[in-house]
Amino acid sequence: MKKRIFSLFLALLMLATLLGGCQTEKETKPDMTKAFFPLNPADDGVLRILAIGNSFCYYFTDELYGMLKAAGIEAVVTNAYHSGTTLEQHWTWLNGKNKEYLFTTHSTNGKYTDENRVDLEAGIRSQNWDVITIQQHYDPSQSMDFDTAYGLMEPYAGNLIAYLKEKFPLAEHYWHHTWAYEVGYTGWKEGLAEECKVLSVEKQTTNYEIIRQTALKMCEDHKVDRIPAGDAWQLARADARVGDHLCARAGVNEDKGDGYHDGDIGGGQYLNACVWFETITGQSCIGNTFRPSYKLSETMITALQEAAHQAVAAMSAN
Numbered sequence: 001m002k003k004r005i006f007s008l009f010l011a012l013l014m015l016a017t018l019l020g021g022c023q024t025e026k027e028t029k030p031d032m033t034k035a036f037f038p039l040n041p042a043d044d045g046v047l048r049i050l051a052i053g054n055s056f057c058y059y060f061t062d063e064l065y066g067m068l069k070a071a072g073i074e075a076v077v078t079n080a081y082h083s084g085t086t087l088e089q090h091w092t093w094l095n096g097k098n099k100e101y102l103f104t105t106h107s108t109n110g111k112y113t114d115e116n117r118v119d120l121e122a123g124i125r126s127q128n129w130d131v132i133t134i135q136q137h138y139d140p141s142q143s144m145d146f147d148t149a150y151g152l153m154e155p156y157a158g159n160l161i162a163y164l165k166e167k168f169p170l171a172e173h174y175w176h177h178t179w180a181y182e183v184g185y186t187g188w189k190e191g192l193a194e195e196c197k198v199l200s201v202e203k204q205t206t207n208y209e210i211i212r213q214t215a216l217k218m219c220e221d222h223k224v225d226r227i228p229a230g231d232a233w234q235l236a237r238a239d240a241r242v243g244d245h246l247c248a249r250a251g252v253n254e255d256k257g258d259g260y261h262d263g264d265i266g267g268g269q270y271l272n273a274c275v276w277f278e279t280i281t282g283q284s285c286i287g288n289t290f291r292p293s294y295k296l297s298e299t300m301i302t303a304l305q306e307a308a309h310q311a312v313a314a315m316s317a318n
Helices: 002-028 061-070 087-096 120-124 146-151 156-167 201-222 229-237 268-281 298-317
Strands: 047-053 075-081 101-107 112-118 131-134 172-176 225-227
Touching: 047 061, 047 120, 047 268, 061 075, 061 101, 061 268, 075 120, 087 120, 087 156, 101 120, 112 120, 131 156, 146 201, 156 172, 156 201, 172 201, 172 268, 201 225, 201 229, 225 268, 229 268, 229 298, 268 298
Parallel strands: 047 075, 047 131, 131 172, 172 225
Antiparallel strands: 075 101, 101 112
């Protein structure tokens, strides 16, 4: 009798385990009821990337598209761009239907399009994206600490990520970890103390750490992956082949650029493209045959590829 009772107990236990397992599997499946597209975006064989942000996700997309094409990857790379925009503004405008975004698209059929004054939601739902990224605009105030920086992002980052995951549950979602400004930068807001008006090496390092820690916490809190561009910039800056000239831009203060945007001839745009390429595709950027139209030496190309590869590898190892 005891054996029969025990056997029955085991049978019920096994049944409960199986039902529980099925329920767990069901719960992990993405909810498609509110998605913009019912099918997996990878099904059409085109890698579709949407970068939502400000100018820090804008300039290097030419190079990213070029690297994808050189690797034989059919791709669409699109920016949802608004100058100087914060996450708070993105979220507010998404709900308020602000129509001042620039959408720039590169695609493998050679098409390059600019669409001005596009409603953010309309632009977001225009394609079935495989990859969606967001980023924050950092006011590099010398006095900003981690709590202040992170506090400026929430709840807007969480709201935006939740919205994007709901509408594109099959996409890969990334946080674009941006970079600290260049040593010597002087474009601070009015009202700062005189000793704070030029970015020093120490303050650049502090800003880098704050940006990095906010990126790590954002990814942990909202379960998104990270594109470690800021890490690659610090590695490249420490390399004698590169130095702290990544913002240099042809025709605009060619020695230093503006001190914060990723420059073309300084290598910042190419470096960002390398980091994005390797993070998104899983392929090493080292050896990619794409070369930008502006002149970068092969020594510089190698150094930038190595910095990007090291940053992505270090992230993957953690």
